[in-house]
Amino acid sequence: MATGNWQVINQMLGSQRMYIVGRVIDPSRPLHIGNIEYAPDSHYTTDKEKAEKQAEDLNKEK
Structure with missing residues (x-):
């Protein structure tokens, strides 16, 4: 498993920019x-803000 910080990863899916935490x-x-x-x-x-908040919360748990 990874041990680095959680971050927002973005990707174009069709014509829509999408975000996920990883x-x-x-x-x-x-x-x-x-x-x-x-x-x-x-x-x-x-x-994007929702994804950023999730990443921030996960990084605080460390």
Whole structure:
């Protein structure tokens, strides 16, 4: 499992920018879907502020 900070990851899905909370598993490897641990109960959203709040809350739990 990853030990880095949770962060907001954005991606264009169709014509919509979407956000999800995750963290890099292995920082020495390129960023790709297989190198990201997604936050529990995290789902793609168009609400960037909601994703940022979730990442902030998760980082406070550490």
